[in-house]
Each structure stands twice: as structure tokens, then as C-alpha cells.
Amino acid sequence: MTGEIKAQLQSHREVMELVESRLAERLEAAVELVATALSEGNKLLVMGNGGSAGDAQHLAAEIVGRFKLERRGLPAIALTTDTSILTAIGNDYGFEQVFRRQVEALAAPGDVVVGISTSGNSPNVLAALSLAREMGCRTVGFLGRDGGTIGPMVDLDLTVPSQDTPRIQEGHITMIHILCDLVERRMFGDLATNS
Numbered sequence: 184m185t186g187e188i189k190a191q192l193q194s195h196r197e198v199m200e201l202v203e204s205r206l207a208e209r210l211e212a213a214v215e216l217v218a219t220a221l222s223e224g225n226k227l228l229v230m231g232n233g234g235s236a237g238d239a240q241h242l243a244a245e246i247v248g249r250f251k252l253e254r255r256g257l258p259a260i261a262l263t264t265d266t267s268i269l270t271a272i273g274n275d276y277g278f279e280q281v282f283r284r285q286v287e288a289l290a291a292p293g294d295v296v297v298g299i300s301t302s303g304n305s306p307n308v309l310a311a312l313s314l315a316r317e318m319g320c321r322t323v324g325f326l327g328r329d330g331g332t333i334g335p336m337v338d339l340d341l342t343v344p345s346q347d348t349p350r351i352q353e354g355h356i357t358m359i360h361i362l363c364d365l366v367e368r369r370m371f372g373d374l375a376t377n378s
């Protein structure tokens with residue numbers, strides 16, 4: 184079993200290498216996009232299913248609370264947390280609408296709407312991002328595999344090139360932590376524009 188554990192850690196390292204070589208510049212673009220939007224008074228809406236729902240909440244918590252710096256709270260909402268809203272929309276309109284309806288209710292032009300999907304194909308995430316675009320929001324996808332149906336329709340995709348859902352999720356949470364760190368330092372700390 185130790186061999187299997189070592190093999191999984193090795194595959195984690197390989198995915199991290201791919202994140203570094205293929206996604207560092209895109210992640211920098213995401214930092215600029217999010218920092219600019221928040222600086223201009225817009226907010227972040229974040230969603231995903233299963234483990235990615237946890238990642239959505241994690242991202243919103245770092246933004247509303249803090250990452251490492253003492254600073255004012257910034258606006259971010261995870262669309263995965265209110266069981267009354269989720270069950271009402273799911274029950275009355277279908278599970279595909281659970282995020283779209285919240286985007287309709289909460290998003291404003293200029294907001295950044297973030298969808299997290301390891302397959303890139305979750306219909307409820309796709310429907311919400313689609314409406315967000317129509318409403319004049321910026322859209323970001325933390326995706327996996329080949330980016331799926333969501334990849335081509337978001338403004339910025341961060342697609343972890345792996346077929347393995349947990350490894351993709353590990354790529355996502357690593358990028359989410361780097362994003363939170365750099366957005367915070369870009370807005371309140373030691374990172375000037377374009378540094």
C-alpha cells in the first residue's frame with residue numbers, strides 16, 4: 184500500500200508541474216481580473232458541485248474573511264451554501280437551475296462569476312456561467328480534462344490537464360490559494376501593478 188500512496192503523491196507532483204508550466208500566466212491574468220473587479224466595487228460569485236462546492240466556499244471565505252493580511256472584508260458569495268435556496272430552486276425548477284437562478288438574483292454587470300468543474304461539463308455550472316455572460320459579468324472557469332463544454336464559453340479558463348478528478352481538484356485549490364494571496368497583496372500589500 185505504501186507503493187500506491189507514493190504513486191498518488193507522484194501523480195500529484197506531476198499535475199502540479201503541469202499547473203506551473205501551463206497555467207501560471209493564466210493565473211496571473213485571473214489575479215488581475217479579480218483584483219480589478221474587487222477594487223472597482225464589484226463582487227465574486229462562486230459555484231461548483233461536490234468537492235468543488237467545498238472549493239467554492241473555501242474561495243469565498245478567503246475573500247470575505249482574509250487570506251494573510253489584515254484588511255477590510257471583500258464581497259464574495261458561494262452559491263452552494265443556502266439549503267433553503269438550493270432545495271427550493273432544485274425542487275421547483277430542477278437541479279440545473281440551482282446556480283443560474285442565484286446568478287439572476289444576485290449578479291450585477293462587472294461582477295466576476297467563477298465556476299469550478301473538474302469535467303467542465305456540469306449543466307448547472309454551465310447554465311449559470313452562460314447567464315452571467317449575458318448579464319455583463321466576467322466569467323472564470325476552474326476546469327479539468329479538456330475543459331469540457333464550459334471551457335470555450337468563459338472569459339478565462341484555468342483547465343488542469345489531467346483526467347483524474349482528485350488530482351484536478353488539488354490543482355484547483357492550489358491555484359485558488361495563490362489567487363487569494365496575490366489578489367490580497369495586489370490590493371493591500373507589496374505587489375504593485377504588473378509586478
Ligand SMILES: O=C(CO)[C@@H](O)[C@H](O)[C@H](O)[C@H](O)COP(=O)(O)O
Nearest residue numbers: 232233234235300301302305348349
Ligand atoms: O470530490 C469529488 C471527487 O473527488 C466529488 O464530490 C465530485 O466533486 C462530484 O462528483 C461532482 O459532482 C463532479 O462534478 P464536476 O467536477 O464534473 O463538475
Ligand SMILES: [Zn+2]
Nearest residue numbers: 234348349352
Ligand atoms: Zn474530492
